[in-house]
Amino acid sequence: MILHVDLDAFFVAVEQARDPALRGKPVIVGGDPDGRGVVATASYEARVYGIYSGMALGLARRLCPQAVFVRGDFHEYERVSQRFHRILRDYSPLVEPMGLDEAFLDLTGCEPIIQARCGLRPGAQPEEMARVAGEAIRRRVREELAVTASVGIAGGKSVAKVASDAAKPDGLLAVPAGSEAAFLAPRPVRHLPGVGPKAEAALARLGVRTLGQLAALPPSRLRALFGKWGPLLGERARGIDPTPVAWEREPAKSVSRAGTYARDIDDVSVLRASLRGYAESVGAELRRLGRRARCVSLKLRYGDFTTISRSRTLGRPTCADEVLYRTAAGLLETALARDGRAVRLIGLGASQLVDDAVQLGLFDRRPLAAEALLRSIDRLREKYGYRCLQTGLTFFDPYVSSPDWEPYRRMGLSSQVGLGVGS
Template sequence: MQATRKIIHVDMDAFFAAVEQRDDPKLKGKPVIVGGLPNSRGVVATCSYEARKYGIHSAMPSSIAKRKCPHAIFIKTNMEKYRAVSKQIMQIFLSFTDLVEPLALDEAYLDVTENKVGINSATLIAKQIKKRIFAETKLTASAGVSYNKFLAKVASGYQKPNGLTVVTPENADAFIDNIPIGDFFGVGKVTEEKFLQLGVKNGKDLRQLSEETLIREFQERGRTLYQNVRGVDERRVNPNRKRKSLGKETTLRENISNIHDMLPIIERLSENVSERLQAQQLVGKCIVVKVKFADFSQRTRRMTLDNYTNDKTTIFHYAEKLLHEFNLEDQSVRLLGVTTTELASAQTSRRKKANIKVYEQLKLF
């Protein structure tokens, strides 16, 4: 256990919706949904806490969100505005430490073991960061403070919004005991169901399983779970981390076998992937579609494109083609996923494209 590191995970509260409420005072205190409009096949990117009371959450089809909260206010995403605010927030982080690892526009890890302000307490630094974010952007953030990334990230999700949760080496076991099994990294809906069948509801139950059992049931993910539930996570905060892939998958409420019923889901997943790529100013060159069947077997199909893209229409176009390659007649499907790989910076991609055009022009002479 590495008790010497001081890690902060900062997560903005309902970021997109909070920016919209800040910029339009009429929206304050109202259920705001940012993402696709309700008369489209779009999905919720994020929503205000007032909307979450109605059971609305990110990636939910906007049409369903409208049914759950008919008086909700829908606003189309404005990524340019959110990126500008995110840049402000990242500059605040960098004024405390150079070891900042952004995960998205609205969250990041910070290693403040050694920092620019000469404060020994990571808790005090987290308080200062939250105070500065509000002073400069009028937005609130929640923070988790601990000695590793796993605990800091889980902690930031507690006491939202505008929360601050500290997990020390001394109280780590008690904190982990109460973490719901679904909140552990790598535990999705299907894995959570499997754990519940084993009688594992929280961290305390998970700690009773041997490493051999976890690895046998969940492969390498089981090894990580065995370490995390014991408060161990040796990953470093990496300011130069490059994503290898970005995707979204969903476990269906009911198994389906008609491909026409799957296409709207693939379209929503493609839109979600597109929005996340644009939010992180990334583009991808390979599209992957994943299908998991009722017997839990799974297959993937992939296609490498001629050009990089983060356009939702393009991603869906190729994802639809790939779905048709599965030959899904009379096969019951329980999960669908869309992923982009071979990622690059959108700016780098544009420069490469410009260089290719110049080269082609030179070949004419």
């Protein structure tokens, strides 16, 4: 009994929860429509106009001039996301997060938990238990986070995911055991997790457009097309997916933050303020993951799209904002001395992560005190929102007089939050 839980139009939903005036309107989170960013999330009202995630903001505005454009606040999205994943862990010990706004839960054998939490009647069949749990999760997400979730229920992960997509928005759909292949058959191949635009095009060349047609292809044909993955794809299209819900995905190998400026910046104080903001965000993420970084890197992209990356290995792994910032600022100084042109994009990364076991010099207790302070700040921000506290260096902004201090907002940075799982 596997549940796939997915929040509906997550970034937009968080904005609408904070500002009810945005409800029922075409809302696009991504940034300034005159800027160079892309749509991060569009509300369902905006999707009617053909707007989708990843579309250039300028095009989105031409398609829907009356849309409300919101810059986006990734710290708030991360905060809501953490509360979402905490709710899920109340229903099963086996939760596999798939990103900020979705996760798989394995409810097999969870009857006692669901009985205790939701008052499931004794002797209920697993399918009823999964429905009761799914509706309970949807209710708590709505009441506690003021956003909506859709739930798919099936015996395997990929069918559960297709079901939650089909249930959107704000719905629940269970696919009974034995009816998986029939449920999938009429749907386009793109609906199956793992089928991207390339595979879709390759299948279209064979005249294969639906999952039913894909399921009917012989494994040898699929192997010739997609290699080892081919026959597995055929099984997925028939609704067969024995992939277990993992305790945890592969641990992150790097944490990074980067953003593109609304216009190229050559003022080093602005560049430093951006790095400071990113150092705080990367530091908070490292502490949340219980990891420390051995390596800090700086990424710069100039106006002509030349991109450089510089890194430095630390003597002692860190999760401290100040160390991350000072290391990146040092790299910035060296890089600008070589090439002082205006910067289009700036990013800070932490890699070579190690477990969070503090190694201190025998008599040096200062790092511990500094980190205790950071963890207190993390807790306050988790409870009251990222902007309940600010540090002096990120406050600096010579261009905008607004009291809104966040580096992305102040400098028109369209931010990408990256949690690298690859090397």
